[in-house]
Amino acid sequence: MSDLRIRAALPGDLDTVLAFWKDAAEGTSISDDRDGVARLVARDPEALLLAELDGELVGTVIAGFDGWRCHLYRLAVHPGRRRRGVGSALLAAAEERFVRLGGRRGDAMVLRRNETAHHAWRAAGYSPEEEWRRWVKPLGS
Template identity: 70%
Template sequence: MNDVHIRTAAADEAQTILAFWKEAAEGTSITDDVEGLTRLIERDPEALILAESDGALVGSVIAGYDGWRCSLYRLAVLPSRRRRGISTALLEAAEERFLAVGGRRGDAMVLEANERAQGAWAAAGYRREDHWRRWVKPFA
């Protein structure tokens, strides 16, 4: 883990991040495009946290804060680098960010079928709340 550096993303890295997610993340979103990712970074420059090693992207998490909720998305680690503490470091950085802005609780979006991700979130101290369901309406 000593060779991993945690930092925030820059807008000009959108293509690299999208390619990384295709390899390391499960599922897709309607916002998985350069425009959506660039808009996120420009609106909230500290939201997208990256882990890199020897100049290569090895992990990510989106730590979005809207003044009310602390939302976590896209926790992903390169398959060849999993189980080495990278997701722990990313979540620590996200939680530090949330605490600094007065956040009280982190909410993670986790795919129902992704059991490996569910185990990782549980190991990090997060728990599933079955009494909530996500409701969505695409605008386009």
């Protein structure tokens, strides 16, 4: 996918992202609303990463860093674009961001019932920590 473009979301992207998540993300969250996503983009303008192919939104990931830990949320790829490297490209961009900011380990919150996501996270090098219900990966090593 040489035409794949990864970029930070802009305030004008929010409605498109929310609509995308309804189709591409497994489950929803209490913060999956315009105000919640707008707060994220205002607080950390580089945290919400978008993958675009020919101008179409095909994937997202939130790469949040609080100065201590790196958190990954909302890795979502359009169902018709899965298994083509979109998720891997998004995770690589998120991990590069974390390393640039001094992060040392990525944590991903993944629904237990989302077996498809478990395979994707494992393929990306993350391991489940059952005690915490999160997936982790050391960064920058």
